[in-house]
Amino acid sequence: MLSNAMKRILIIGAGRSASSLIQYLLKTSETENWKLVVGDLSLELAKLKINGHPNGKAIAFDIANQVQREAEIECADVVISMLPAFMHMDVARDCIRFKKNMITASYVSKEMQSLDSDAKEAGIILLNEIGVDPGIDHMSAMKLIDEIRTMGGELTAFESFTGGLIAPETEKDNPWKYKFSWNPRNVVLAGQGVVKFVQEEKYKYIPYHKVFRRTEIIEIEGFGKFEGYANRDSLKYREVYGLQDVKTIYRGTFRRPGFCRAWDIFVQLGCTDDSYEIEGSEDMTFREYINSFLAFHKTDSVELKLMHYMKMDQDDVDLFEKLEWLDIFKEIKIGLKNATPAQILQLILERKWTLQPEDKDMLVMWHKFNYILNGEEKRAESSMVTVGSDVINTAMSKTVGLPVAIATKLILQGKIKLTGVQVPVVKEIYEPVLKELEDYGIEFKEKFH
Amino acid sequence: MLSNAMKRILIIGAGRSASSLIQYLLKTSETENWKLVVGDLSLELAKLKINGHPNGKAIAFDIANQVQREAEIECADVVISMLPAFMHMDVARDCIRFKKNMITASYVSKEMQSLDSDAKEAGIILLNEIGVDPGIDHMSAMKLIDEIRTMGGELTAFESFTGGLIAPETEKDNPWKYKFSWNPRNVVLAGQGVVKFVQEEKYKYIPYHKVFRRTEIIEIEGFGKFEGYANRDSLKYREVYGLQDVKTIYRGTFRRPGFCRAWDIFVQLGCTDDSYEIEGSEDMTFREYINSFLAFHKTDSVELKLMHYMKMDQDDVDLFEKLEWLDIFKEIKIGLKNATPAQILQLILERKWTLQPEDKDMLVMWHKFNYILNGEEKRAESSMVTVGSDVINTAMSKTVGLPVAIATKLILQGKIKLTGVQVPVVKEIYEPVLKELEDYGIEFKEKFH
Numbered sequence: 001m002l003s004n005a006m007k008r009i010l011i012i013g014a015g016r017s018a019s020s021l022i023q024y025l026l027k028t029s030e031t032e033n034w035k036l037v038v039g040d041l042s043l044e045l046a047k048l049k050i051n052g053h054p055n056g057k058a059i060a061f062d063i064a065n066q067v068q069r070e071a072e073i074e075c076a077d078v079v080i081s082m083l084p085a086f087m088h089m090d091v092a093r094d095c096i097r098f099k100k101n102m103i104t105a106s107y108v109s110k111e112m113q114s115l116d117s118d119a120k121e122a123g124i125i126l127l128n129e130i131g132v133d134p135g136i137d138h139m140s141a142m143k144l145i146d147e148i149r150t151m152g153g154e155l156t157a158f159e160s161f162t163g164g165l166i167a168p169e170t171e172k173d174n175p176w177k178y179k180f181s182w183n184p185r186n187v188v189l190a191g192q193g194v195v196k197f198v199q200e201e202k203y204k205y206i207p208y209h210k211v212f213r214r215t216e217i218i219e220i221e222g223f224g225k226f227e228g229y230a231n232r233d234s235l236k237y238r239e240v241y242g243l244q245d246v247k248t249i250y251r252g253t254f255r256r257p258g259f260c261r262a263w264d265i266f267v268q269l270g271c272t273d274d275s276y277e278i279e280g281s282e283d284m285t286f287r288e289y290i291n292s293f294l295a296f297h298k299t300d301s302v303e304l305k306l307m308h309y310m311k312m313d314q315d316d317v318d319l320f321e322k323l324e325w326l327d328i329f330k331e332i333k334i335g336l337k338n339a340t341p342a343q344i345l346q347l348i349l350e351r352k353w354t355l356q357p358e359d360k361d362m363l364v365m366w367h368k369f370n371y372i373l374n375g376e377e378k379r380a381e382s383s384m385v386t387v388g389s390d391v392i393n394t395a396m397s398k399t400v401g402l403p404v405a406i407a408t409k410l411i412l413q414g415k416i417k418l419t420g421v422q423v424p425v426v427k428e429i430y431e432p433v434l435k436e437l438e439d440y441g442i443e444f445k446e447k448f449h
Numbered sequence: 450m451l452s453n454a455m456k457r458i459l460i461i462g463a464g465r466s467a468s469s470l471i472q473y474l475l476k477t478s479e480t481e482n483w484k485l486v487v488g489d490l491s492l493e494l495a496k497l498k499i500n501g502h503p504n505g506k507a508i509a510f511d512i513a514n515q516v517q518r519e520a521e522i523e524c525a526d527v528v529i530s531m532l533p534a535f536m537h538m539d540v541a542r543d544c545i546r547f548k549k550n551m552i553t554a555s556y557v558s559k560e561m562q563s564l565d566s567d568a569k570e571a572g573i574i575l576l577n578e579i580g581v582d583p584g585i586d587h588m589s590a591m592k593l594i595d596e597i598r599t600m601g602g603e604l605t606a607f608e609s610f611t612g613g614l615i616a617p618e619t620e621k622d623n624p625w626k627y628k629f630s631w632n633p634r635n636v637v638l639a640g641q642g643v644v645k646f647v648q649e650e651k652y653k654y655i656p657y658h659k660v661f662r663r664t665e666i667i668e669i670e671g672f673g674k675f676e677g678y679a680n681r682d683s684l685k686y687r688e689v690y691g692l693q694d695v696k697t698i699y700r701g702t703f704r705r706p707g708f709c710r711a712w713d714i715f716v717q718l719g720c721t722d723d724s725y726e727i728e729g730s731e732d733m734t735f736r737e738y739i740n741s742f743l744a745f746h747k748t749d750s751v752e753l754k755l756m757h758y759m760k761m762d763q764d765d766v767d768l769f770e771k772l773e774w775l776d777i778f779k780e781i782k783i784g785l786k787n788a789t790p791a792q793i794l795q796l797i798l799e800r801k802w803t804l805q806p807e808d809k810d811m812l813v814m815w816h817k818f819n820y821i822l823n824g825e826e827k828r829a830e831s832s833m834v835t836v837g838s839d840v841i842n843t844a845m846s847k848t849v850g851l852p853v854a855i856a857t858k859l860i861l862q863g864k865i866k867l868t869g870v871q872v873p874v875v876k877e878i879y880e881p882v883l884k885e886l887e888d889y890g891i892e893f894k895e896k897f898h
Contacts, residue, residue: 207719209658270656
């Protein structure tokens with residue numbers, strides 16, 4: 001048994017995005033008198049993250065093992081689930097039963113939302129969407145929204161972009177200026193389905209095969225230009241942020257300029273399709289894979305056929321260089337059996353887009369609000385750029401993990417008293433979290449025009 | 450009770466494609482001593498098709514009414530199901546139980562195929578795919594394949610196109626040279642999913658958003674040029690036709706040249722998407738619908754935005770005329786609640802693409818085989834064009850209904866003796882059917898080069 005004074009935190013899942021989270025909690029445990037239990041299917045991984053800290057304990061943990069799950073949750077004070085979103089529900093139900101607070105960085109699913117009244121009755125909080133996109137975006141946007149409303153401004157438009165990219169020093173020699181700092185599969189499949197948003201009170205729809213050509217360029221002082229493409233899910237933010245009357249609402253993803261047009265080549269070819277398997281993929285080469293999307297010709301090269309099909313000009317050298325740099329025209333064996341086009345593309349990209357020990361990633365966020373104040377049209381912007389410390393303490397790991405960690409502390413300290421299913425759009429949560437994030441260099445610059 | 454000599458035919462479904470079928474069977478009943486029972490949910494429609502013929506009997510028929518279904522099937526000698534494919538199974542199982550032959554013009558589903566041994570045991574035939582595409586295409590292709598093989602030729606490539614179009618005299622003043630002679634919804638959704646085919650022994654894949662730009666032009670003597678786009682399902686014909694060793698196999702759909710590029714505008718905009726509902730569709734106009742796929746602009750017209758987005762040149766007048774002719778830029782109310790983009794497009798098209806009393810349709814089919822004979826590369830073509838007699842006896846109704854009718858006769862006469870689940874790729878079926886189709890002007894011209 002732990003002493004009464006010692007609080008116990010259970011973290012489930014010790015993957016990449018849990019690094020900064022665990023480091024913060026271990027460090028804070030020294031003053032706050034916490035015990036940190038990190039459970040993962042891989043005991044080794046959990047041990048690695050604890051790194052011998054006296055307040056840490058690594059355990060092999062299988063979410064499907066009900067006996068273990070219940071025992072661990074019952075003796076915790078707060079439970080953090082870093083599992084994929086679809087695995088939260090058993091944990092959430094146990095947390096209600098044992099009256100334990102729970103925190104996740106995932107979107108609130110319908111199932112999670114349905115636990116709201118049960119959680120309130122149990123007197124606990126099920127706090128979700130407190131990582132980054134969703135998380136820091138909610139908090140920083142709501143801060144600005146509340147500021148504008150306090151001034152008496154009436155909001156008319158909201159645009160918001162987030163991008164997980166690479167730091168300027170890592171961009172060198174990489175024509176895409178991009179590597180994976182997030183789940184590669186999700187990057188390959190991003191944008192599939194129809195995009196919906198509202199512009200000047202009109203619903204607008206963009207099919208997948210047009211998303212990467214309907215971009216806009218945004219400049220962030222000191223960091224240059226970024227290119228934004230639309231996310232699928234802009235509309236739901238009207239309700240979450242209380243923006244039902246806003247005439248324009250648009251959320252998107254940042255890349256560096258030129259990325260989207262080149263990525264669109266893969267979309268147009270059909271390389272991102274995950275719905276069928278390529279015949280004989282194992283023994284195919286990268287070049288043959290690309291050729292399977294091009295018409296047969298006796299003599300024309302794959303390069304020429306692709307340029308012609310995609311209406312590329314001879315002097316589209318920046319675009320062509322991006323493709324060539326990925327080795328897609330080389331006779332390199334795929335070696336992946338019964339693979340979909342998207343799985344093969346992921347394999348090709350991972351050779352070049354995997355963060356190397358010397359690489360640093362970068363997370364960029366930007367919001368823009370239009371509003372009317374005293375009859376005048378005004379504009380406010382808020383931006384944040386965070387660069388990773390290294391390949392473990394990435395910007396992605398920090399921006400996902402630190403808000404979760406800070407919220408955990410605030411809950412244990414009794415400073416967040418809310419109960420039920422929550423997301424961090426209320427001042428009680430976003431104000432102290434954003435404030436402490438500044439100590440870690442995660443800082444928003446607000447500008448009012 | 451019917452006399453022993455009188456055979457009884459049950460037709461289930463008296464819709465558009467059953468007209469020529471019923472007419473043929475009624476006429477032939479006079480010499481063959483048949484009774485023809487036409488069952489449809491609408492007794493009126495069944496009566497209309499029987500048109501007072503003494504050998505015909507119209508009944509109100511509900512496929513879901515088991516008692517009626519069993520009673521009617523039990524006293525029939527052959528059952529023709531003109532229902533949608535997914536409704537055949539109850540009928541097929543009853544046919545096996547009561548040992549009655551059954552005929553459909555639909556593709557063999559997995560469920561249907563699974564009845565093969567039961568049908569053989571019962572000594573009956575379940576004959577499917579004997580309309581047009583599938584049907585006449587199978588028969589005419591297999592005839593040519595068998596001819597080439599008999600000569601000693603070795604097949605290397607097979608291409609085949611079918612198109613339900615309009616007769617040249619109906620094309621006038623219609624810039625699309627197209628109207629619906631088939632299920633409009635299927636036309637709007639045609640091509641969705643990925644296209645797979647084999648060219649020079651290589652698998653080739655075309656995503657939906659490229660299908661209508663990867664066309665080829667084929668000329669048929671006396672009827673001018675046609676434009677073919679690829680069907681989804683070329684590969685399965687290798688097995689059906691015994692063409693496992695053929696290096697190229699490609700099946701497609703015919704339109705008149707220029708159709709596909711204009712249709713592709715709708716695909717690119719996202720108008721053919723059937724996966725989500727347009728907000729407030731009921732009160733929208735055609736123009737607002739088109740505008741919902743275009744970026745917002747304060748002053749630019751919908752026309753200009755569309756031309757720019759689709760990279761149309763000022764002198765792409767033929768293309769632009771097609772769009773304008775459909776009234777898509779007009780402020781006409783949609784009036785359809787919670788409609789998907791595809792449903793709205795169908796509504797817009799039906800105003801212009803519905804066959805009028807004075808219109809005639811046209812069915813076009815074309816096969817090309819490459820083969821090696823005595824070490825030499827050879828080519829054979831087979832083509833058929835059928836023009837509808839009027840808006841009831843359409844080419845579509847004739848080419849679907851007459852092969853079904855002729856096969857029914859041959860089965861009743863004991864000239865087709867096959868049992869089990871069959872498609873008309875065997876000489877015993879295709880030879881007499883194709884021969885008699887010639888009497889109705891459905892005739893293939895074969896050319897050997």
